[in-house]
Amino acid sequence: MSAALATLNRINPARWTVTVWRDLALKLTFPALGLALFLGFWHLGAQQINTSLGTFPGPAEVYSQWTNLVDEHRQEKAREAEFYQRQQERNAQRLAADPNAEVRWRDFNGRPTFFSQIRTSLWTVMAGFGLATVIAIPAGIIIGLNQNVYRAVNPIIQVFKPVSPLAWLPLVTLVVSAVYVSDDPMFSRSFLVSMITVTLCSLWPTLINTTVGVNSVSKDLLNVSQVLRLNWFTHVRRIIIPSAIPMMFTGLRLSLGIAWMVLIAAEMLAQNPGLGKFVWDEFQNGSSDSLGRICVAVLVIGFIGYLLDRAMLALQGWVNWDKTAVMR
């Protein structure tokens, strides 16, 4: 409530003293200055670089490619709506003529647009990161609680942690195609391959940080737990997990960052649907627009990564009991 009041006070213009204005000005001026400089250098630098596909696109060119991509998406959406409407009408007519007629409903089979690729990537990264979290947090707690389990798994963790996604990918692809055989698959294979690769690579920071967090619970609190004779479950729930939450979130943020980076690389290499494939297709396509479109993709990938991190930070602020923790 006090936070809400503080916000209200900040909004109330009557309280905007000189310091507040200056503070705001500083907060806005420097980021704006930085951005302007960046755009300027980009604009000038781009003109100097001649590639096989023409000069490197500057900010204006990239912006026009962005509007193109938005237009393409709109057109594709319109085509889809049209398709379904026609199908609906056709089937209705047929049924009207003969109520027993066999009607077919088909799915629209359009080209994936830039935005549908974004959606695929987001969904895949969330699924892969979610799976990694569901594995890493309980495993981290168990490893952190027991010194012998830690001794047993630590070497394995240390060896797998630095493995690049590109090395996992062929293995995951082969294993998924061998194991995941179903006539009516719930998920597509390419989705599973991307997702599992993301999981395998983003597991480690959460796992390791949770382990460390659990391991470094203050001795005093452990003594309290012992004096109270808390059972294992209560001990974990009331003492261990709250103590380890700050470390867990440090791990989760690192993991999510890795998950997003790995996903793009995996999609590119495996030609699995998503932003990575978009970039690869444009690269192969090699039209004069390609470079601009790849630049759009790069910026969007970065921006989404930033938003994911912010979302994680917001979640941390909401869950963490330690409101004094500095979050950057």
Add this chain to the structure above:
Amino acid sequence: MSNTHLELSQVSIDFPTPSGPFRALNKVNLKIDQGEFVSLIGHSGCGKSTVLNIVAGLHQATEGGILLDGREVNEPGPERAVVFQNHSLLPWLTTYQNVELAVKQVFRGQKSRREMREWIEYNLDLVHMTHALDKRPDEISGGMKQRVGIARALAMQPKVLLMDEPFGALDALTRAHLQDSLMEIQAQLGNTVIMITHDVDEAVLLSDRIVMMTNGPAATIGEVLDVNLSRPRNRIALADDTDYNHLRSQVLTFLYEKQRKVEPINPKKANEQQKKAEVA
């Protein structure tokens, strides 16, 4: 003999160290009656906390053992509640929730929800903390945290209350205030208490007996001093009391003449001790 409540018998402990076992305590014998308030005093590092932790069950004696009402104890339990030096409240729980955790654990199935609520509030009232039920530990002062720690321990309705320098980290005024609170509570509830302290005045003011420990390694009980001052005790009245001052000087003599620390481990700490001795 018949009303011995808590007995430490031939308690010794060896800590494993890289250079072989380190005997911290050697043959500690002590009998404590129901409702008695006993202070443990001795130089830093002599093994006071170790004694307390063995009674609490947090350490295991290598030889000898602890009897509580004739039964041996060797694991921690809420009937031997501990007040730790640095409060050790759970930082993510409020004052109320911290006490609640203990009460729920100890009285599950014995008290109704309402009775628990009343019991929690009763104990927080004993330490005058009902005004901060919904505050987290980082929102209250050090003295208040220590009060909540005491309330949590009292709420377990322990047979023995163990306190490891409960007021050590507090300023003199707050400490005096809490000592008075503790005497009040003690008069009301008649708990059996073992308290570790560094403070000679605190020991004389609060205790029925003062147990003075020799320096380690292989520390043991040097002398036991009976404090026969009438209760309730008033710190201002006692300041000029001859009995009180005599007891005080006996403790000081033990600490600074008989058990004088020969080589200071930490020069800063040694300085402080010297200052204390001079003031005394």
